[in-house]
Amino acid sequence: MARKNKGRQRIEMTRMSKESNLLVTFSKRRSGLFKKASELCTLCGAEIAIVVFSPGKKAFSFGHPSVGAIVDRFLSRTPPPPRGGSRASNRRDQPLPLPPPPPNPNSAVQLLEAHRNAAVRELSNQLTEAMNQLEAEKKRGEGINKMRRESKERCWWDGPIDGLGLGQLEQLKVAMEDLKRNVGKQAERVRVVEEEGLKVPTASFYAGGTSSFVGSGSGAGGVGVDGGGDVKVSDGLGLSMTPHGYALGYGCGFF
């Protein structure tokens, strides 16, 4: 195995040795299995049921249109096999050669299915959208990392404190405490000004949306400005909403 994990590695097809890994693997793979099943249903019109028991003996199941429907359908065509011996018992040997169930002529059921399918489509779209947003956020994170790495103005204090000597640590600490005091003063100034209803610097130096997600501070609705000069406008609620924040509502209400 390579020293540095080059993405996915080949795994031996045998019971996992480490219990903790096993549990994590179960969780991920179960989810992945259900995902593949769901996709197969959507893409090819298949009807599927999957039942998986967890290491903790809990029963996870996925079914389309439902676990129950598929299981019943399966059981109704495969009677229990004969007990012992290869003696042919004409009724019990062969699975019943039933034709596939005809499309249900009941219009109420059809309507229900149409609704269900539409809901699934809608959810799938939301899922795709959410995945794209997450992708975008991750890229943003990478961008910031890159910027810091490439920044030429790095000073000795930038970086892990473990690399600093005692004297430097003391120095840094004093500088930070100093800054903290000043920040506190500035906060007080801002608060006072806000209370008196005067014009206040509400522009967040950074993309405003992220402030609201941390859930900190009130901040009157303002204009978020990021380093690139893009402007993100807040809504009237006083929260700076970026398109990211917006779509995360999923129609279930915002923060």
Add this chain to the structure above:
Amino acid sequence: MTRTKVNLAYIANDSERKSTFKRRKKGLMKKAEELSILCAVDTCAIIFSPYDPEPDVWPSPLEVQRVIAKLRNMSPLEQNRRMMDQKDFIRQQLTRLSEQMAKQQREIRHKEMTNVMFECLKGKGFEYLNMSDLNDLNNLLSQNIRAIERRIKLLEKRHNGGD
């Protein structure tokens, strides 16, 4: 990871749909088997398609019946507790994604604030920061100061402990 991005919709083209079905069905069975082996858990899969009156199953009809029986031996509450259809499953994925998203944004916020902090330490002014930013900056500074204090204590202990 995917070489061609797949649009998650019913494949209209008959032959494409059929070949996709064959390929993905095979993959699904394989994944079911892997899960079963790697985690030593009971698993079964039943697949009905328009192409065959008989369902495709894994591992075998007999085993499938056994696993189903195991399921149905549980109380209805236990059976249904982790039973999902497509809607349920997609909702679960959405929840997971939003958690990841929140985490990612927290991380980004932390990184950005750290940058601001260092800029300020270098002497940059912070009149442009709003209340929320100032709060976060204050907290970040507290965090860092505490970490430095811990580190100082550790170094002093080592020094005095007589290396």
